[in-house]
Amino acid sequence: xxxxxxxxxxxxxxxxxxxxxxxxxxxxxxxxxxxxxxxxxxxxxxxxxxxxxxxxxxxxxxxxxxxxxxxxxxxxxxxxxxxxxxxxxxxxxxxxxxxxxxxxxxxxxxxxxxxxxxxxxxxxxxxxxxxxxxxxxxxxxxxxxxxxxxxxxxxxxxxxxxxxxxxxxxxxxxxxxxxxxxxxxxxxxxxxxxxxxxxxxxxxxxxxxxxxxxxxxxxxxxxxxxxxx
Ligand SMILES: CC(C)(COP(=O)(O)OP(=O)(O)OC[C@H]1O[C@@H](n2cnc3c(N)ncnc32)[C@H](O)[C@@H]1OP(=O)(O)O)[C@@H](O)C(=O)NCCC(=O)NCCS
Numbered sequence: 001x002x003x004x005x006x007x008x009x010x011x012x013x014x015x016x017x018x019x020x021x022x023x024x025x026x027x028x029x030x031x032x033x034x035x036x037x038x039x040x041x042x043x044x045x046x047x048x049x050x051x052x053x054x055x056x057x058x059x060x061x062x063x064x065x066x067x068x069x070x071x072x073x074x075x076x077x078x079x080x081x082x083x084x085x086x087x088x089x090x091x092x093x094x095x096x097x098x099x100x101x102x103x104x105x106x107x108x109x110x111x112x113x114x115x116x117x118x119x120x121x122x123x124x125x126x127x128x129x130x131x132x133x134x135x136x137x138x139x140x141x142x143x144x145x146x147x148x149x150x151x152x153x154x155x156x157x158x159x160x161x162x163x164x165x166x167x168x169x170x171x172x173x174x175x176x177x178x179x180x181x182x183x184x185x186x187x188x189x190x191x192x193x194x195x196x197x198x199x200x201x202x203x204x205x206x207x208x209x210x211x212x213x214x215x216x217x218x219x220x221x222x223x224x225x226x227x228x229x
Pocket of ligand 1 (some may be wrong): 080
């Protein structure tokens, strides 16, 4: 797995500082993880080569792809959150806001062949003190489902979480009826923490949400220690 820090591969050295800053609570804001808004605080996400796809920062050119899958009920209805929908202006603001947010690292999933954005994967709700984060992903182009991309990008994001950010625990929430990510995360070593009863409402009925997690020790036992370059 090739990991390049910062959006521009040339920033490879600066990336160390970016990660360090991402993990350092902002004490000037009373110890909270408040979002700094000055340009100095811009964070990048690592560019990660996953074979047929690359994980990279979002670009303004991705807005149409985001608009399509963030508003597609086939995708949004299986997620645990609820969305009222997004305009292109919302998505432009969202892309910009990602670069200032210390509590999340969100990658665009782009095809290596033509750099088309086909989805997103992210570490959300990063708690810098506990060393925890929520993992969430969507491959927005349903034509790309079932081709192994999900496994590649989940593995890459988890490797990044445990090997680069040195998180202790990655957790996730999945609708009880959403089989693909439940099966995929189980194969990657996630365990079930519990079931949140009637935690979402979909198509006229309540739905249970499964809480899953994997610890760093479990990850390394299953997937091996970080390989030295
Ligand atoms: C979850 C998701 C990312 C999986 O991506 P994918 O590229 O389709 O998955 P893969 O092809 O890599 O398959 C990985 C594993 O997932 C499981 N899986 C994939 N499709 C499945 C299906 N239709 N039914 C049951 N299990 C399935 C299988 O265990 C598979 O392993 P296998 O290939 O050894 O059988 C994708 O389905 C998606 O984006 N879904 C919509 C959004 C969502 O549900 N996100 C997760 C909640 S945060």
